[in-house]
Amino acid sequence: MKRLSSAIFLLCLLLPVFARGAASVTLITCGPGDEPWEKFGHNMLWVHDPERGVNYAYNWGLFDFDQPNFIGNFIRGRMIYWMDGWEPRSALGPYWQQKRHVTMQRLDLTPQQIDKMAELCETNRLPANASYKYDYFRDNCSTRVRDMIDDSSDGRFRKLLEAAKPSGLSYRQHAMRLMQDDFWLGLGIDFSLGPRTDVPLTPWQECFLPMRVSAFAAPMAADTWSPWESDRPLEPENVPNRLPLLGIAGAVLAGLLLLASRLRAALGRWFVGIWWLISGFGGCFLIFAQTTDHWASHWNQNILHFSPLAMVALGLLIERGRRTTLIVGGVAVLLSALAALLFAIHILPLEAAPFITLLLPINIALVPAVVALALRVKNRLAAARGVAVAILAVSVIALLLHLVGVLTQANGAFIALSLPLNLAAIFAVRPPRLTPAPAASELPAE
Numbered sequence: 001m002k003r004l005s006s007a008i009f010l011l012c013l014l015l016p017v018f019a020r021g022a023a024s025v026t027l028i029t030c031g032p033g034d035e036p037w038e039k040f041g042h043n044m045l046w047v048h049d050p051e052r053g054v055n056y057a058y059n060w061g062l063f064d065f066d067q068p069n070f071i072g073n074f075i076r077g078r079m080i081y082w083m084d085g086w087e088p089r090s091a092l093g094p095y096w097q098q099k100r101h102v103t104m105q106r107l108d109l110t111p112q113q114i115d116k117m118a119e120l121c122e123t124n125r126l127p128a129n130a131s132y133k134y135d136y137f138r139d140n141c142s143t144r145v146r147d148m149i150d151d152s153s154d155g156r157f158r159k160l161l162e163a164a165k166p167s168g169l170s171y172r173q174h175a176m177r178l179m180q181d182d183f184w185l186g187l188g189i190d191f192s193l194g195p196r197t198d199v200p201l202t203p204w205q206e207c208f209l210p211m212r213v214s215a216f217a218a219p220m221a222a223d224t225w226s227p228w229e230s231d232r233p234l235e236p237e238n239v240p241n242r243l244p245l246l247g248i249a250g251a252v253l254a255g256l257l258l259l260a261s262r263l264r265a266a267l268g269r270w271f272v273g274i275w276w277l278i279s280g281f282g283g284c285f286l287i288f289a290q291t292t293d294h295w296a297s298h299w300n301q302n303i304l305h306f307s308p309l310a311m312v313a314l315g316l317l318i319e320r321g322r323r324t325t326l327i328v329g330g331v332a333v334l335l336s337a338l339a340a341l342l343f344a345i346h347i348l349p350l351e352a353a354p355f356i357t358l359l360l361p362i363n364i365a366l367v368p369a370v371v372a373l374a375l376r377v378k379n380r381l382a383a384a385r386g387v388a389v390a391i392l393a394v395s396v397i398a399l400l401l402h403l404v405g406v407l408t409q410a411n412g413a414f415i416a417l418s419l420p421l422n423l424a425a426i427f428a429v430r431p432p433r434l435t436p437a438p439a440a441s442e443l444p445a446e
Contacts, residue, residue, distance in 0.1 A: 023049045023114045024106050027149070027221075028057060028092070029214035031101030032178065032235050036185055039178050041235065043145050043210035046088050046104075049118040056085030057092070058121045058148075061141030063134070077293030079134040083144070085125055092227070101230045103214055105221035109153060117152035124148075137171050137197070137208050137296060146207040149217065157220065161203040164216055171197035171296065172410055173239045174209060180240045187242070191282065192289065194300040195409035211235060247416035254420035261428040268428040272388075273317055275421050280311030301409040304398035305418040307391045316384035317429070385429045392422045 026046040032039050046057040060083040064070070073079050085091075095102055109117065123129060134140060150157040169177070172193050179186035206212040218224070257275065261268020283306045289297035399415055401407045 023051065023111060023118075025109055025114050025117050025152070027105040027107060027145070027214065027217055029103045029105070029210050030095050031211070031230070031232060033098060033100055036179075036182065039182070040142075041210040043142055043213055044091060045117070045121065045145055045148055046091075047085075047114070047118050047121055049114060052115070052118050052122075054118045054122065055087060056121070057088045058083060058085040058125070059091060059141070060132075060144040075292065077295075080131055081134040081141070082130040082132070083124055084130065085121065096228060099228070099230050099232060101232060101234065102227055104225055104227060105214065105217055106223040107149065107153075107217065107220050108222040109220075113152050113154065117148065120148060120151060135295075137205075140208055142210045142213055143208050145210075146204075146213055149213075149220075153220070157217065158204065160219055161207070161216055164203040166201060166203050167206060168200050169206075169239065170200055170410075171205075171208075174201075174206070177236055177239045178209075180236060186240075190242070191302055191414060192286075192294075192297050192300070194297050195407075196298065197296050198408060198410045242413040243416055246413040250417040250420040254424035257421065257424045257428055261430075265430075269317055272425045272428040273314055275425060276310040276314040276317075279306045279418065279421070280308055280314060282306035283308035283310065301398065301402075301407050302411050302414050304407075305395045305411075305415055305422070307394065309387055309391050313384045313387040313391070313425075313429075316380045316387065381429055385426060388422070388425045388429060392419075392426060395419055395422050 024047075026048070028044045028046055030042040030044075032041050042059075042061055044057045044059045048055050060081065062082050062084060063079065067080065092102065132139065132144075146157065172190065175189055175193070175197075176186055179189060203212070203216055207216065253275075257268065257271045260271045283303050286297070286300045286303040286306070287308060289300065395415075395418065398407060399419065402409075402412070402415065
């Protein structure tokens, strides 16, 4: 009975189009949902063309967690999405159940343009054409809708976009705006995005967001309506500023690190070891990101502050267990090198990528520890401090270049977090002061 009432309810909501009986194209725009991949909203094109026998809502945002190599493709930026069409009632059902905001805009297209839209969508729906390589910013479910509207309207939509006023926001700012209710996920995305995402967007580029497509398409809409009421909050318009919060966190954590090193030298080294583990892992992650198709993460300047060298310094802190470190570290390094080689020559599958990625920072830490122990380096603490000085020097130089506009990435919050900790690390790993040998006159008489 519940399913029947839902079907009747949705059917009544769709009557504004069916009542006309004529062919039509309706842009369906759905507001943000609860899942991470729903935060940016969604859109579809409902094409009603009785002469062709077409009455489908076309969706370009389909993916499957169970598809082969899903994890590997996700990590390497090679996600495969596809499109398909359903009857409008079935397509809108999940959004009605979640009570998400939905806006419907019947586009003012000629019969010939509607027929062209139906032909384009049905051609795209063929198995040979349905799949495409997904790009979060440049080629997603929303940009595909934009392209379809522009192609079927003979370039009218592009002309509207060229005349529209841009918001002045970048890919990063839009992403942070829409992800701000999930602090840690938003923070991770902000850390991962490089300088190429900080350029102000044109209206054409802003159409990677469904709500922007809807706003820009308003002059083309002959009718606009919402099929149901929603009490969900609208998408946020403000861009969060994390600089004060991360700046305070960096200062407080640096103070705790210095306090711990004052109370007990070994405790201070444990604290700095944790920081170097986090910082070094972040740097290694950014190195790995350069090898993927995630163009938005390329040339990420956070690597100048979250340095892979931190893993080298961490390895130099290992003071005990010489034989165990040599054996375990040596075996781990060799196995990781072998795994990387087998992955490179396509013997290991894409699913192995996450494990190889995790092994990378571990080995960067183990290599200097193994080398230092093998060469019997006595003052490894001094060597670790030397690496810490190098990390701080790079971070300070990068900050100066950022302030004068040479480095343009919007990463001030991460600089404010890392710089105090990189400075405090130098004082936390001071080699112990050597007590001078007593003078001959001070020696006790025999």
